[in-house]
Amino acid sequence: xxxxxxxxxxxxxxxxxxxxxxxxxxxxxxxxxxxxxxxxxxxxxxxxxxxxxxxxxxxxxxxxxxxxxxxxxxxxxxxxxxxxxxxxxxxxxxxxxxxxxxxxxxxxxxxxxxxxxxxxxxxxxxxxxxxxxxx
Numbered sequence: 001x002x003x004x005x006x007x008x009x010x011x012x013x014x015x016x017x018x019x020x021x022x023x024x025x026x027x028x029x030x031x032x033x034x035x036x037x038x039x040x041x042x043x044x045x046x047x048x049x050x051x052x053x054x055x056x057x058x059x060x061x062x063x064x065x066x067x068x069x070x071x072x073x074x075x076x077x078x079x080x081x082x083x084x085x086x087x088x089x090x091x092x093x094x095x096x097x098x099x100x101x102x103x104x105x106x107x108x109x110x111x112x113x114x115x116x117x118x119x120x121x122x123x124x125x126x127x128x129x130x131x132x133x134x135x
Contacts, residue, residue: 002104004052007061007134012052019089022047027086029111032122040088040107046080048087058134065106066131068098075106075124077134083108083116087129101127
């Protein structure tokens with residue numbers, strides 16, 4: 001379950017079925033935490049965030065993303081327009097479980113974009129994601 005709270009106060013609780021109903025994309029890339037190229041699948045962050053509002057209204061905002069273990073990171077909303085990260089639900093053809101960074105992992109297309117091969121972006125790769133709050 002992924003909970004999203006928008007700055008308007010509106011909130012959504014998305015199930016696996018809700019996420020599965022969105023268009024899914026494939027992304028092959030190296031990560032800082034794994035060996036070799038990994039293949040990720042899932043909906044784009046932009047498509048997920050647009051479920052509760054017009055995506056364009058989120059430009060310039062910040063997302064506070066929180067994991068199951070209460071770890072949180074702030075991600076500029078503009079990343080979803082500029083970098084097109086996925087909310088990966090599968091890695092290498094298998095649904096991700098909590099023990100392997102699931103159920104959702106924010107994944108950037110590092111191999112496609114050298115500018116994303118940077119510790120600033122690596123710090124935004126939050127796994128075990130279960131809560132997004134628009135600030």
